[in-house]
Amino acid sequence: LRELRASTASALALALPPPAHTNATAQRLPGAIIIGVRKGGTRALLEMLNLHPDVEVAKAEVHYFNLDENYRRGLSWYRAQMPFTLPGQLTVEKTPGYFSAPLVPERMWEMNPAVRLLLIVRDPAERLVSDYTQVLHNRLQRHKPYQSLEELLLLDHDGNGNGRGGGRIDPGYKALQRSLYHVHFQRWLEHFPRQQIHVVDGEALVRDPYPELRKAERFLELPPRIMPSNFYFNATKGFYCLISAGHDKCLDESKGRPHAPLSQRTFHKLCHFLQEPNKRFFNLVGRTFPWC
Numbered sequence: 001l002r003e004l005r006a007s008t009a010s011a012l013a014l015a016l017p018p019p020a021h022t023n024a025t026a027q028r029l030p031g032a033i034i035i036g037v038r039k040g041g042t043r044a045l046l047e048m049l050n051l052h053p054d055v056e057v058a059k060a061e062v063h064y065f066n067l068d069e070n071y072r073r074g075l076s077w078y079r080a081q082m083p084f085t086l087p088g089q090l091t092v093e094k095t096p097g098y099f100s101a102p103l104v105p106e107r108m109w110e111m112n113p114a115v116r117l118l119l120i121v122r123d124p125a126e127r128l129v130s131d132y133t134q135v136l137h138n139r140l141q142r143h144k145p146y147q148s149l150e151e152l153l154l155l156d157h158d159g160n161g162n163g164r165g166g167g168r169i170d171p172g173y174k175a176l177q178r179s180l181y182h183v184h185f186q187r188w189l190e191h192f193p194r195q196q197i198h199v200v201d202g203e204a205l206v207r208d209p210y211p212e213l214r215k216a217e218r219f220l221e222l223p224p225r226i227m228p229s230n231f232y233f234n235a236t237k238g239f240y241c242l243i244s245a246g247h248d249k250c251l252d253e254s255k256g257r258p259h260a261p262l263s264q265r266t267f268h269k270l271c272h273f274l275q276e277p278n279k280r281f282f283n284l285v286g287r288t289f290p291w292c
């Protein structure tokens with residue numbers, strides 16, 4: 001009798017459609033995208049949003065809209081990079097390179113003019129140093145030659161790492177270009193209305209993640225499910241880590257590592273250089289940040 005029951009049950013299981021949840025699970029295009037800024041805290045924001053039960057995130061950076069070789073693969077390729085979700089769940093991806101890549105806003109708008117955009121910003125001078133530190137780290141790992149930050153950042157630098165060569169800031173330095181937020185933000189505004197881009201304060205997210213997450217939930221029209229108890233400050237890491245379903249998780253060691261050295265004098269020059277660009281950005285976003 002037991003065998004008969006078992007075989008009837010398995011025959012039934014084959015005949016019946018799979019349970020609703022497996023049936024409806026599918027890879028869907030993102031409803032929200034974290035577009036940058038590079039080194040702004042994009043990974044932290046993504047992982048923290050992922051605490052929400054109605055959110056599923058693409059684990060790796062997708063680089064669909066900013067790399068031609070990926071963009072040419074089309075939307076079916078892009079969709080295939082996404083996690084499986086239930087209807088009603090929100091898919092989120094993050095690629096920090098989107099923010100400053102000229103073609104991305106238009107391409108994204110063509111995919112979905114209603115897609116919600118999240119931009120996490122951070123003091124652009126600190127961001128630049130963090131950006132340089134990451135590049136330096138990669139070069140050291142691959143045993144490649146590297147230049148000091150002063151050498152890259154200053155024109156007519158005297159080569160002693162002290163910035164005394166009378167050097168002005170080199171506006172062509174790539175990492176500095178990426179810190180000119182107003183230039184890039186302006187381009188996004190040519191395609192998306194301001195209300196469709198939610199700006200997250202990266203420094204506030206480091207100090208106390210919960211309030212920034214609550215604002216992001218509101219922007220994404222998600223019910224409030226992320227709680228203060230999802231975060232705890234890890235004194236060893238020096239950052240907040242995440243707790244979800246009893247497991248805790250800190251971001252990996254490439255996040256929050258010591259920055260490469262830069263003389264105070266050059267840092268001041270950089271801050272001075274960024275004053276005007278920052279003001280322009282504040283005007284565009286309609287708020288200010290206490291940056292250097």
Ligand SMILES: Nc1ncnc2c1ncn2[C@@H]1O[C@H](COP(=O)(O)OS(=O)(=O)O)[C@@H](OP(=O)(O)O)[C@H]1O
Binds near residue numbers: 239
């Ligand atoms: N909770 C938590 N834990 C660790 N790190 C945190 C966290 N919140 C924000 N951050 C900041 O995230 C910075 C890295 O930013 P991104 O993830 O955008 O970097 S990347 O562009 O994807 O490489 C990284 O920058 P650096 O400190 O310069 O390394 C961190 O300051």
